[in-house]
Amino acid sequence: MSSKLPLDERRAQLLESALELADRGGIGEVTTRAVAAAAGVSTGVVHYCFEGKEQLLTAMAERLIAELSESAHRTYAAARDTPQVTGRQGLCELIRTGLAGAWATIEANPNRRLLTYEITTHALRHRAAGSPLAGAVADEQYRIIAAEATAFLDECAHRTDTAWTEPVPSVARLGLSALDGLVLRWLVDRDSDVIGRELDILAHAVADKAVETTRLTAAPERPEGADRAGW
Template sequence: MGSRLTGDERRVTLVMSALELAKRGGMEAVTIRAVAAHTGVSIGMVQYCFENKEELVVAMAEQLVLELSGSARITFDTLIDWSELRGRQGLYRLIRTGLEWGWPVIEANPERRLLTYEIMTQSLRHRDAGFPRAGAIAVAQREHMTAEVAAFLEECSRGTGTAWTEPVSAIARFGLASLDGLVLRWLVDRDTEVTKRHLDALAQAVAAKAVEVPADDDSAEDGE
């Protein structure tokens, strides 16, 4: 890894290296020493970027989340004509499209999704064994995912003239819990067609938690 890399670039390179190691040998294969050897840098360089393995694992979890949330953001670049996306029907279309854009990322990288769940379950197992700091990794992973989904849902509602009837964070947790179930089932049976029908049902269920906001009456202002 060249000396010209910035600190952020070094961190990304180390995280991608750690993900590759985890893909080959599971999370047990991810150590500071192994990441240094795989990346071709000193152990001190890895420790300069990540104080310990826990910090590296958190960064790995965040990278996995960003890979999915990035695909959802493409929705807003693709659906340029917002004028046709109004009300709950428009909201449903946006959410469905976001899921449709995100699904190929899941399908093309099943080992990445397995790592997402492996990181979470390993962290919770260590927490239950008496290491609360390890459990914080799972909490951070879920909070990061919830924040990404909530931001997406907020943008969807603003663009379609709708408002959520529940706290958006609660709706994001509902959506994530449902999506987790669908992803895990797909990882077992790899039935994409059935999964896509369930994704459509999920988009409808989430959109049903919103109401349409009446448009401002500009005519009254014009008459003043």
Template sequence: MGSRLTGDERRATLVMSALELAKRGGMDAVTIRAVAAHTGVSIGMVQYCFENKEELVVAMAEQLVLELSGSARITFDTVEDRPELRGREGIYALIRTGLEWGWPVIEANPERRLLTYEIMTQSLRQREAGFPRAGAIAVAQREHMTAEVAAFMDECARATGTAWSEPVSAIARFGLATLDGLVLRWLVDRDTEGTKKHLDALARAVADKAVEAPAEDRSAGDGE
């Protein structure tokens, strides 16, 4: 790893190396020593960037989340050219499009999604065994995912002149729980066509929780 890399670049390179090791041998293959050897740096360099394995695993989980949320946000590249996307039908269209953009990422990288669940399961197992620090990884992973989805949903509402009838974090948790089930089922049966029908139903169920925004909120949004 070149000495001219910034701290963020070093961390990103180490995270990608750890993900590659996990892809080959599962999370048990991810150690500070193994990541150092795979990346071609000293153990001290890895420990400089990540104090311990738990911190590295949190960064791995965040990277997996960003890979999905980044693809969904491509949806907004076309919003300004589609003023007809208003109201509940508009928000349904945006959420459906976001899911459509994100799903190919899942299909192209099934091992990444398996790692997402492996990280969570391992973390929860360690928490039950009496290691709360390790268990906090699952909490951090879920909170990060919920925050990303909630931000996406807030943008959808702003773009369509709508508001959420429930706290957006609660709707985001509902959407994520449903999506988790669909991803796990697809990992088992690889039924893409059946999954796409369920994704459409998920988009509709979430959109049904939207209402027309108060007049003052719409006016503020139009002035942005």
């Protein structure tokens, strides 16, 4: 057995072992015995740190949520560092840069993304069976990512002198839902050759929900003879 650690450190160690197991073989591989063996501790230590598998899975989901949030924050921060662009074309370029950064993270660790979906599905099944805590984990995952995307789209519009024609949270939800679909399709066929074109289409579809603010604020054209007509 490994040396004694403070409870927080031991929980973190067990959580990392559980995530490594799940990355390789899915959440079905996460058992008390397997986690204990991977961490080099007794099963009693696992039971002491986590009341049961569901509590451990909840902790895993919370870690994945934190990772997704951090990844989204880094991706959007990188997009903010791009040269100044304006108009809907500029907005599209910023969105495309953000999507490219997000996709690079997905392709770098597809098993982790697959695990995210697996745990989300597991949580939703348990919510349907009467476990509100499991459902809350799934809700929190999408709430945090939507908040990051909404803030990013707000800033993109501000930087490019554009304005959204629909509520920004709705635009973010639409874009994230489409991205989820692309991720799931790619996890099935791993066809990276077409992803670039599909991300271009998605970026344009999202940017189409905005207009250039100069068009909104420009003074109306004066018709011929306007002075005589009392303009």
